[in-house]
Amino acid sequence: MTRRLLIATLIVAAVAAWGAAAAWASHAIPVRSTGSSTPLRLGAVTGTDTSFTVIPVRLRGTLAVQFHGDQATGCAARGLCGYSGTVIWQPPSTGTIDVDSFRDHGRTEYNVSLDLSGNGFTVGPPIDGGTTTADVRFTPNGSAGSSSICTDAAATGADIEMPVNFRAASLTLAAASPSLLGTRCAAPLQSDIASVMARRVVDVATLFHGRAAVDLASSADFAVHGLAGTVTSTVQLRLGRPRTQRISGSGSSSKASKFRTVVLTYRAHLDGSISTHFRGDSSSCAALGACGANGTFALRVHGTPGTLALGTSTSARRPLRDVLTALGLRKDGNPRGILVLGFFVVHGQLTYSVNVAQGQNTCKDTSPAGPDSITLAPTRTRLRTEFDGSLPAPHLRCPGPNVSQVAVGAPPIDHLTRRGGTIHLTGGSEVNDDGYTGRTAANLTLTIGRPKLTVSTDALRAPNPG
Amino acid sequence: MVACCAVPAAALADTPTLNPSGTLTFSWQGDPARGCHAAGVCAVSGLLEVIPADQSGSFETPRARDIRIEDDNAVVRVTDPGSTPTQPHICTQLEPVSMVLTVARTHSAGLRATGLPFFSSPSSGDCAGPGEALGVFSLPARRLPGPGEAYDLASTQSFGSGPYTVTIKSTMRARRPSGSEPGGSGTGSSSSSGSFPPPKTHKALVESVSVQYGVTASNGTVTTTFAGRPDPFCLPLDACGASGVVTDAISGAEQRFEFDADRVVKHRVSRRGVLSDLRSGRLLLLDTGILLTDRLSANVEWPVGSACTDKFRQLNALDVFAQESRRHKNVLFSLATQGEDPFRTACPGPATADVLGSSNTLARAVITARDLGRKRLRLALSGQGRFVVGSYAGSHSAGLTLAMRLVRVRAGTKVEDVFGGEP
Numbered sequence: 001m002t003r004r005l006l007i008a009t010l011i012v013a014a015v016a017a018w019g020a021a022a023a024w025a026s027h028a029i030p031v032r033s034t035g036s037s038t039p040l041r042l043g044a045v046t047g048t049d050t051s052f053t054v055i056p057v058r059l060r061g062t063l064a065v066q067f068h069g070d071q072a073t074g075c076a077a078r079g080l081c082g083y084s085g086t087v088i089w090q091p092p093s094t095g096t097i098d099v100d101s102f103r104d105h106g107r108t109e110y111n112v113s114l115d116l117s118g119n120g121f122t123v124g125p126p127i128d129g130g131t132t133t134a135d136v137r138f139t140p141n142g143s144a145g146s147s148s149i150c151t152d153a154a155a156t157g158a159d160i161e162m163p164v165n166f167r168a169a170s171l172t173l174a175a176a177s178p179s180l181l182g183t184r185c186a187a188p189l190q191s192d193i194a195s196v197m198a199r200r201v202v203d204v205a206t207l208f209h210g211r212a213a214v215d216l217a218s219s220a221d222f223a224v225h226g227l228a229g230t231v232t233s234t235v236q237l238r239l240g241r242p243r244t245q246r247i248s249g250s251g252s253s254s255k256a257s258k259f260r261t262v263v264l265t266y267r268a269h270l271d272g273s274i275s276t277h278f279r280g281d282s283s284s285c286a287a288l289g290a291c292g293a294n295g296t297f298a299l300r301v302h303g304t305p306g307t308l309a310l311g312t313s314t315s316a317r318r319p320l321r322d323v324l325t326a327l328g329l330r331k332d333g334n335p336r337g338i339l340v341l342g343f344f345v346v347h348g349q350l351t352y353s354v355n356v357a358q359g360q361n362t363c364k365d366t367s368p369a370g371p372d373s374i375t376l377a378p379t380r381t382r383l384r385t386e387f388d389g390s391l392p393a394p395h396l397r398c399p400g401p402n403v404s405q406v407a408v409g410a411p412p413i414d415h416l417t418r419r420g421g422t423i424h425l426t427g428g429s430e431v432n433d434d435g436y437t438g439r440t441a442a443n444l445t446l447t448i449g450r451p452k453l454t455v456s457t458d459a460l461r462a463p464n465p466g
Numbered sequence: 467m468v469a470c471c472a473v474p475a476a477a478l479a480d481t482p483t484l485n486p487s488g489t490l491t492f493s494w495q496g497d498p499a500r501g502c503h504a505a506g507v508c509a510v511s512g513l514l515e516v517i518p519a520d521q522s523g524s525f526e527t528p529r530a531r532d533i534r535i536e537d538d539n540a541v542v543r544v545t546d547p548g549s550t551p552t553q554p555h556i557c558t559q560l561e562p563v564s565m566v567l568t569v570a571r572t573h574s575a576g577l578r579a580t581g582l583p584f585f586s587s588p589s590s591g592d593c594a595g596p597g598e599a600l601g602v603f604s605l606p607a608r609r610l611p612g613p614g615e616a617y618d619l620a621s622t623q624s625f626g627s628g629p630y631t632v633t634i635k636s637t638m639r640a641r642r643p644s645g646s647e648p649g650g651s652g653t654g655s656s657s658s659s660g661s662f663p664p665p666k667t668h669k670a671l672v673e674s675v676s677v678q679y680g681v682t683a684s685n686g687t688v689t690t691t692f693a694g695r696p697d698p699f700c701l702p703l704d705a706c707g708a709s710g711v712v713t714d715a716i717s718g719a720e721q722r723f724e725f726d727a728d729r730v731v732k733h734r735v736s737r738r739g740v741l742s743d744l745r746s747g748r749l750l751l752l753d754t755g756i757l758l759t760d761r762l763s764a765n766v767e768w769p770v771g772s773a774c775t776d777k778f779r780q781l782n783a784l785d786v787f788a789q790e791s792r793r794h795k796n797v798l799f800s801l802a803t804q805g806e807d808p809f810r811t812a813c814p815g816p817a818t819a820d821v822l823g824s825s826n827t828l829a830r831a832v833i834t835a836r837d838l839g840r841k842r843l844r845l846a847l848s849g850q851g852r853f854v855v856g857s858y859a860g861s862h863s864a865g866l867t868l869a870m871r872l873v874r875v876r877a878g879t880k881v882e883d884v885f886g887g888e889p
């Protein structure tokens with residue numbers, strides 16, 4: 001908790017100064033602090049009264065999705081007609097609902113999420129979230145080809161965002177990340193069943209009070225994008241007693257430490273692609289029904305211009321030249337101990353496309369992606385830039401390996417941060433997933449314009465480390 | 467405990483850990499030579515493929531010949547009796563692996579990499595198989611030529627576990643990347659030498675008591691009954707139509723159950739006074755317990771008509787744990803699981819985490835602190851519960867009776883070294 005508070009303190013301090021920059025930008029930038037499930041929106045928060053509430057949750061029940069290829073919704077065009085099966089999601093027995101609130105000029109903003117990632121110290125192997133198990137049969141259409149079975153399991157649903165509107169948090173399993181239906185087998189996407197899953201609205205006051213039940217049970221049919229079936233949920237949550245910690249840091253108290261936040265903002269856009277070629281691994285393909293499979297999936301990006309922010313927050317006593325040196329704008333300062341982070345949210349056309357051939361059948365699928373993000377972290381001489389695609393199962397509704405869509409670049413820092421320029425993000429890695437082998441190749445180009453520098457000073461009371 | 471950690475500053479330079487590559491494949495099959503017919507598992511075959519995560523970027527201090535094997539996505543797949551190509555019966559479970567292989571030279575077999583449990587050993591999970599016995603193995607290791615430290619762990623090994631023969635096929639290599647990282651954090655900051663000052667002690671009067679009982683009789687049973695949940699929830703573990711009973715007969719216990727309590731006092735207390743303080747809850751009772759011996763038997767019926775049976779004796783999978791209640795007036799006794807899973811057999815079925823959730827307690831009993839020191843103690847622990855999780859639903863009930871006879875009582879006040887702030 002202490003780590004979470006300290007990180008949040010840093011972020012809130014940065015947010016206070018970045019507000020203007022983010023307002024200049026037309027898009028809010030979601031930031032996820034390391035080791036915390038606290039997403040903040042730059043520009044949305046400028047206050048510094050912050051509280052963190054953790055509500056223990058007990059979960060019971062199961063989500064089951066039974067599906068089959070559906071002619072009426074276009075299974076033939078997608079090559080999905082031969083697939084049928086069952087996907088089961090079993091949540092962990094415990095989790096927490098994290099409610100972070102921020103006082104912002106008389107208004108209170110909330111970030112709420114159901115965190116299922118921390119079952120670490122209970123009995124059994126550590127699993128990040130719940131467990132999804134798939135049992136999917138592929139029967140080639142109207143041919144003499146033999147059917148195959150894909151059985152698989154994966155850790156899914158570590159985090160479920162609960163967006164808040166008018167002090168009411170909305171909870172649905174369809175917002176889980178990673179997707180509750182994501183294994184290496186063919187299956188519907190989580191978005192395909194979102195409309196038929198229960199969505200419950202819980203008042204924030206009820207969350208703060210705890211000791212309530214939330215019923216996510218439902219049963220309904222779906223038919224979309226070539227697959228149809230039934231979704232049955234018996235999942236229920238029981239909320240325990242909340243614990244709250246507060247950081248009070250309003251205004252500029254004379255006793256509070258002064259923080260200086262320096263932010264560089266750029267207009268930027270991203271273009272390019274990340275593609276993966278894969279095939280069933282003859283030594284281990286049988287369990288996944290992947291023998292003879294051969295495919296490609298690709299993420300293509302044609303970004304629209306957005307705002308890239310690169311900034312840091314330090315004590316106001318630290319010489320400004322140190323900070324500017326850490327940002328690559330000067331060379332005569334001492335950047336030691338200054339943490340600089342950058343973010344860029346990729347908007348525009350981001351599309352995943354999949355093509356998996358197996359025997360006479362070819363499964364084809366496409367889906368919009370994102371918004372994805374790029375993180376930037378300068379070293380003394382380089383600007384380490386990383387794109388990490390948000391979809392852990394980019395094979396979409398078709399079968400295929402789970403592969404990270406990662407591209408990295410590390411250009412020299414000084415010219416870029418002063419004048420902008422182009423960053424090439426590349427990457428090539430072997431795919432060695434259970435049942436599949438292959439190779440991923442990335443080729444992305446991040447183009448950034450000239451910078452705008454914002455320097456602001458604010459006070460923030462440091463959290464009690466206890 | 468104290469003054470253990472003085473390390474020369476030079477030794478604090480972090481070394482890259484040995485980085486594994488390749489795969490480790492565990493497969494098992496019911497073996498007639500090992501009695502699979504009697505156990506009903508001759509048609510059972512299973513597979514667990516472990517693809518170790520890349521460990522480059524990890525460092526260690528001091529340098530060791532440990533290879534960290536981590537695979538969060540390892541999946542167990544077991545083909546059950548009655549399975550056909552058109553109608554397969556496959557038990558599928560995510561079973562993350564986190565273990566360490568330690569490379570060491572042995573007298574008899576040369577250089578070997580031996581598996582040590584870290585967080586979770588390779589296991590057949592809730593499916594039929596050898597359970598966590600999968601993690602008890604060693605591989606021949608061969609030092610690879612070249613300037614850097616590297617090992618070839620490729621081999622195929624077989625061993626028996628209950629009614630199964632297990633084969634481990636390794637295509638692994640482990641290589642230590644060149645370079646080192648100074649002082650831990652990776653920021654280039656200098657690290658201070660790790661010498662912790664010992665906590666200060668001082669002489670004080672301590673009122674203490676030790677009450678020892680001999681265990682004259684112990685008997686009890688933990689019974690777990692379960693059945694597959696309705697379709698489709700039973701599908702992942704191939705539990706549709708399956709049912710089973712696991713019985714754990716507690717047959718023995720340690721001979722002595724000792725209760726100790728003490729506190730710092732300003733004046734000497736008589737023996738009678740110490741016993742009075744113990745019984746009134748004024749003395750802090752230290753946590754204590756005894757380990758148990760038990761016989762586990764399982765009978766699980768598959769829907770195709772065949773049944774899996776298993777029976778074995780295990781030590782220290784269960785214990786009776788005693789601790790003081792919050793208000794010091796009572797002593798709580800718990801029948802709890804130790805490191806071994808008392809529900810795991812060669813047959814499929816739910817594990818401790820399924821049956822007990824986040825708890826590890828099967829049965830409880832409470833006595834008042836006043837009872838400590840009596841000539842005879844009789845404890846009756848009981849507990850029961852229901853569960854619906856994964857592919858199974860069921861119930862468990864536990865009962866254990868312990869009869870104890872007082873052996874000795876030592877009580878008095880003595881001068882001892884105590885730490886500052888100790889009660």
